Amino acid sequence: MGRLAHTNNSESPIMQNLSSLHDAVLNGDARTAKTITQDALAEGVEPLKLVQHYMMPAMAEVGRRFETNEYFVPELLISARAMKAALELIRPLLIASGSEPVGRVALGTVKGDLHDIGKNLVGAMLEGGGFEVLDLGVNVSPDQFIVAVKEKKANIVAMSALLTTTMPSMKTTIDALREAGVREQVKVLIGGAPITRKYAEEVGADGYSESAAGAVAMAHQALGLKA
Ligand code: B1M
Numbered sequence: 001m002g003r004l005a006h007t008n009n010s011e012s013p014i015m016q017n018l019s020s021l022h023d024a025v026l027n028g029d030a031r032t033a034k035t036i037t038q039d040a041l042a043e044g045v046e047p048l049k050l051v052q053h054y055m056m057p058a059m060a061e062v063g064r065r066f067e068t069n070e071y072f073v074p075e076l077l078i079s080a081r082a083m084k085a086a087l088e089l090i091r092p093l094l095i096a097s098g099s100e101p102v103g104r105v106a107l108g109t110v111k112g113d114l115h116d117i118g119k120n121l122v123g124a125m126l127e128g129g130g131f132e133v134l135d136l137g138v139n140v141s142p143d144q145f146i147v148a149v150k151e152k153k154a155n156i157v158a159m160s161a162l163l164t165t166t167m168p169s170m171k172t173t174i175d176a177l178r179e180a181g182v183r184e185q186v187k188v189l190i191g192g193a194p195i196t197r198k199y200a201e202e203v204g205a206d207g208y209s210e211s212a213a214g215a216v217a218m219a220h221q222a223l224g225l226k227a
Helices: 013-026 030-042 047-067 073-094 117-128 142-152 168-179 197-203 212-222
Strands: 104-110 132-140 156-160 187-191
Touching: 013 030, 013 047, 013 073, 030 047, 030 073, 047 073, 073 117, 104 117, 104 142, 104 168, 117 132, 117 156, 117 212, 132 142, 142 156, 142 168, 156 168, 156 212, 168 187, 168 197, 187 197, 187 212
Parallel strands: 104 132, 104 156, 156 187
Antiparallel strands: none
């Protein structure tokens, strides 16, 4: 599937191609995913629509196929690569420019966890919401979060986890922030597919959101700002 084709069907050519965006991510075809995204953006399609309606459902299907042994780690990787290639084009459009940041966020995927697509989306949305984001990457240790709070003066610690086995790193990090004497200086926000509001309460986080868009409202709320 290449550039947008012009057809006489009732469905617009863009809409026809967008379902191919889903398939391109599902099949790990980075080049097509990028081309369709580029064309759709040029035609004025909402960037977030591309993510929420086409790319995320594709990744959910990738996960389902992985669970049923139709896909294995290499397929996860190439689908992730396709999604990232398309997201690279979308990210700048989500980021606000100008004005003073409303807060400084130390963002990372917790220790032991290498999933970063959701975390990157959260980062882009937070930047779009006026926050300065210090992206600490993946496999982030409690110490790295502490350094970001102490030395970079982050006032929000935002953690992402995708594995049930790495969720406990969130509590370890919150405990470490307390032991380092900086827990009261920051708001701790958490999210990621296996995380629930109940879990956030249990580990003593200040906020939880199930989506990247919700993370912005959560961050505003945590700092007592108007969304
Ligand atoms: Co992995 N993986 N993976 N994987 N992987 C999952 C998470 C899994 C659910 C697949 C499955 O079995 N169905 C499963 C976890 C099972 C579990 O723990 N219960 C799994 C597994 C088992 C593994 C390995 C252990 C596989 C292996 O090696 N045998 C391994 C672990 C490696 C490690 O981290 N140590 C592994 C590896 C990988 C890849 C590296 C190959 C690749 C990641 C590449 C990358 O990220 N650069 C990968 C992928 C792609 C997935 C799936 C298919 C897709 C994840 C994704 O990017 N989703 C995933 C299946 C699934 O999620 N259905 C799966 C799209 C993304 C936009 O959504 O990250 O959920 P998500 O983010 C959302 C929200 O959660 C939220 O906002 C985002 C957008 O709305 N959000 C926040 C996220 N963080 C937030 C923070 C917030 C607020 C909201 O506030 C701070």
